Amino acid sequence: MSELRKDFVIDRWVIIAAERSDRPHDIAPATQPDPTEPCPFCAGHEAMTPPEVFAYRDRSTAPNMPGWRIRVVPNKYPALASAAGFSHRADSMYEFMDGVGVHEVIIETPRHCPNMAELSDRQFEDVLRAYRQRMVDVQKDPRWQSILIYKNQGSAAGATLEHVHSQLLAMPMVPREVAEELRAAKAHYTAKRKCLYCGIIESERADRRRIVAEDDAFIVFCPFAPRFPFETWLLPKRHSPFFHTVTEDELRQFAGLLRQSLRRLDSAAAAPFNYVIHSGPLKESDHEHFHWRLEILPRISKIAGFELSSGYYINTVAPEAAARNLRDALP
Amino acid sequence: MSELRKDFVIDRWVIIAAERSDRPHDIAPATQPDPTEPCPFCAGHEAMTPPEVFAYRDRSTAPNMPGWRIRVVPNKYPALASAAGFSHRADSMYEFMDGVGVHEVIIETPRHCPNMAELSDRQFEDVLRAYRQRMVDVQKDPRWQSILIYKNQGSAAGATLEHVHSQLLAMPMVPREVAEELRAAKAHYTAKRKCLYCGIIESERADRRRIVAEDDAFIVFCPFAPRFPFETWLLPKRHSPFFHTVTEDELRQFAGLLRQSLRRLDSAAAAPFNYVIHSGPLKESDHEHFHWRLEILPRISKIAGFELSSGYYINTVAPEAAARNLRDALP
Numbered sequence: 001m002s003e004l005r006k007d008f009v010i011d012r013w014v015i016i017a018a019e020r021s022d023r024p025h026d027i028a029p030a031t032q033p034d035p036t037e038p039c040p041f042c043a044g045h046e047a048m049t050p051p052e053v054f055a056y057r058d059r060s061t062a063p064n065m066p067g068w069r070i071r072v073v074p075n076k077y078p079a080l081a082s083a084a085g086f087s088h089r090a091d092s093m094y095e096f097m098d099g100v101g102v103h104e105v106i107i108e109t110p111r112h113c114p115n116m117a118e119l120s121d122r123q124f125e126d127v128l129r130a131y132r133q134r135m136v137d138v139q140k141d142p143r144w145q146s147i148l149i150y151k152n153q154g155s156a157a158g159a160t161l162e163h164v165h166s167q168l169l170a171m172p173m174v175p176r177e178v179a180e181e182l183r184a185a186k187a188h189y190t191a192k193r194k195c196l197y198c199g200i201i202e203s204e205r206a207d208r209r210r211i212v213a214e215d216d217a218f219i220v221f222c223p224f225a226p227r228f229p230f231e232t233w234l235l236p237k238r239h240s241p242f243f244h245t246v247t248e249d250e251l252r253q254f255a256g257l258l259r260q261s262l263r264r265l266d267s268a269a270a271a272p273f274n275y276v277i278h279s280g281p282l283k284e285s286d287h288e289h290f291h292w293r294l295e296i297l298p299r300i301s302k303i304a305g306f307e308l309s310s311g312y313y314i315n316t317v318a319p320e321a322a323a324r325n326l327r328d329a330l331p
Numbered sequence: 332m333s334e335l336r337k338d339f340v341i342d343r344w345v346i347i348a349a350e351r352s353d354r355p356h357d358i359a360p361a362t363q364p365d366p367t368e369p370c371p372f373c374a375g376h377e378a379m380t381p382p383e384v385f386a387y388r389d390r391s392t393a394p395n396m397p398g399w400r401i402r403v404v405p406n407k408y409p410a411l412a413s414a415a416g417f418s419h420r421a422d423s424m425y426e427f428m429d430g431v432g433v434h435e436v437i438i439e440t441p442r443h444c445p446n447m448a449e450l451s452d453r454q455f456e457d458v459l460r461a462y463r464q465r466m467v468d469v470q471k472d473p474r475w476q477s478i479l480i481y482k483n484q485g486s487a488a489g490a491t492l493e494h495v496h497s498q499l500l501a502m503p504m505v506p507r508e509v510a511e512e513l514r515a516a517k518a519h520y521t522a523k524r525k526c527l528y529c530g531i532i533e534s535e536r537a538d539r540r541r542i543v544a545e546d547d548a549f550i551v552f553c554p555f556a557p558r559f560p561f562e563t564w565l566l567p568k569r570h571s572p573f574f575h576t577v578t579e580d581e582l583r584q585f586a587g588l589l590r591q592s593l594r595r596l597d598s599a600a601a602a603p604f605n606y607v608i609h610s611g612p613l614k615e616s617d618h619e620h621f622h623w624r625l626e627i628l629p630r631i632s633k634i635a636g637f638e639l640s641s642g643y644y645i646n647t648v649a650p651e652a653a654a655r656n657l658r659d660a661l662p
Contacts, residue, residue, distance in 0.1 A: 003649075005556035007555075008555065009511075009512050009516055012643060013643045014645070014646050015644070016556075016650075017645060017646065079645050092530070093534060094534075148637065156633070158636065158637075159635075169637060171641075175640070176641065176642030177641055177642040181340050184341055196339065196340060199424060224425055225338045225343070225344070226345065276639060277640075278640065302488070303634050304605060305479075305481025305628075306479065306500060309481050309508060309509075309605075309608075310509070311507030312344045312507065315345050315346065316348040
């Protein structure tokens with residue numbers, strides 16, 4: 001079982017995947033597959049993963065058999081496990097708890113494909129529907145304060161299997177990045193009586209230089225201070241703290257814009273990337289100030305000593321130029 | 332000239348290296364050298380870098396000619412520049428300023444060498460003396476609030492030239508990671524009337540499981556919640572907020588332990604790595620709570636979607652096992 005440990009001073013928890021820690025000479029991450037094995041995410045290899053917890057599949061087919069379009073399975077090497085206890089121990093310097101949580105993998109297509117941009121609109125819709133459904137189900141467990149959904153595509157972005165997939169991770173705390181954002185968004189709301197992100201949408205629409213695309217429900221733009229070249233954010237125009245409350249109409253529009261955004265990136269700067277959904281903390285009673293979004297984070301530049309010691313970033317492509325290129329990338 | 336831009340909500344500044352932003356299809360970082368060119372850091376190629384600002388060299392030799400052991404030059408592609416203005420503009424959502432600061436490169440040997448662990452004790456001492464000297468000089472400019480010193484070794488750690496070198500970056504603000512640490516350390520000091528890091532040293536020495544090495548002036552250990560496999564911290568036993576106040580005796584001991592630590596890492600898990608010196612903010616009036624240190628951050632695992640969206644880390648090697656391996660790595 002893994003263990004959650006908190007840094008001595010800052011609000012930074014580390015998940016120590018303990019099962020490998022007695023074999024420390026084996027420095028490969030626990031999730032590294034044997035490259036000579038067949039792909040565990042391809043149709044026909046269902047037995048290579050833990051049993052599915054959810055799938056979109058043909059009516060006549062049985063679970064854990066071919067016939068699926070999307071398949072959700074527990075992570076075979078979970079960073080956090082639901083069955084773990086919930087003991088929390090702390091003194092003035094050392095704080096830790098059992099690695100309790102949920103860690104699932106969303107397999108996005110039954111056919112081997114390393115590039116999500118090649119999936120169809122229909123497949124994008126299915127992926128987003130699966131996210132929504134799993135978030136709705138997982139958030140029923142009152143132990144979780146936060147659900148992260150993220151994708152690693154390409155080895156430099158941390159993917160260990162190339163078959164397109166994403167991950168869901170539910171945690172018993174609000175992670176540092178979300179907590180800080182929440183704090184700042186609350187302060188803004190208290191001062192202005194208005195959601196910060198609704199204000200950003202207004203002001204980016206007035207400026208236009210950083211906008212990549214938009215429709216009546218969503219805006220796609222390069223943020224003012226992007227960490228990475230071609231970093232792109234997708235925000236809903238309707239104020240809503242939670243991704244999992246998107247309507248069916250919104251979901252279809254969002255699927256179209258997400259697919260288009262990944263195809264733009266693929267054409268402008270084919271690169272490994274992460275995307276992450278920032279959705280509101282589940283236990284917050286007040287939801288006026290948090291506004292969900294999806295961030296696409298291309299991994300063209302490296303995270304180096306400067307970034308690790310400062311928490312700041314160096315980016316060689318201004319967002320105004322990145323947006324211009326992404327706009328031009330698809331006619 | 333580059334530009335500093337602040338994120339909409341959190342205290343995260345991004346340096347936009349603007350000179351490349353009009354060529355956004357050229358996605359290579361601005362620091363990427365042409366691989367067909369000779370190494371600009373080797374003796375004999377002094378003209379390939381900007382003129383040196385400091386060097387340890389034979390008495391009979393002229394600046395910017397061979398005969399040096401350590402050479403410090405301005406970064407040819409500076410993220411921040413000292414000549415920039417100091418205008419700071421902000422409204423409720425967009426905050427930015429000119430990219431003002433200092434960005435230097437410390438070239439650690441005249442002979443081409445890609446692995447710092449292969450340098451001699453004497454060379455390590457010279458490198459650390461050069462850090463100290465440049466910090467003493469650079470901090471005289473009252474514009475800088477913080478000086479970072481860091482090393483990127485290996486492409487996965489962000490190095491663009493393999494010849495061993497490190498970087499100094501002075502900034503007009505206290506970076507996020509340092510500010511948060513300072514806040515927490517202050518709170519601890521106020522509650523306990525004792526430096527947090529002095530307490531960590533005591534408690535790690537009592538526990539012993541995470542200690543790699545120590546002498547009378549320094550302790551080397553794997554921290555309780557390490558972000559990376561084999562992450563190692565070097566802390567001075569004497570309470571001191573600033574690296575640049577080390578004495579000559581301490582510097583020699585520190586050089587020996589740093590060299591030994593990198594050789595241990597090289598032997599246990601040869602890997603790209605960063606090291607970073609956390610030294611106190613220059614403008615703090617109260618120095619009871621900050622305690623300088625050097626962190627070695629091996630880049631065995633990737634920073635992926637989980638880390639970028641949460642600010643947390645997954646580490647597959649427990650620090651107790653890492654310390655055991657590092658201890659055993661050098662007899």
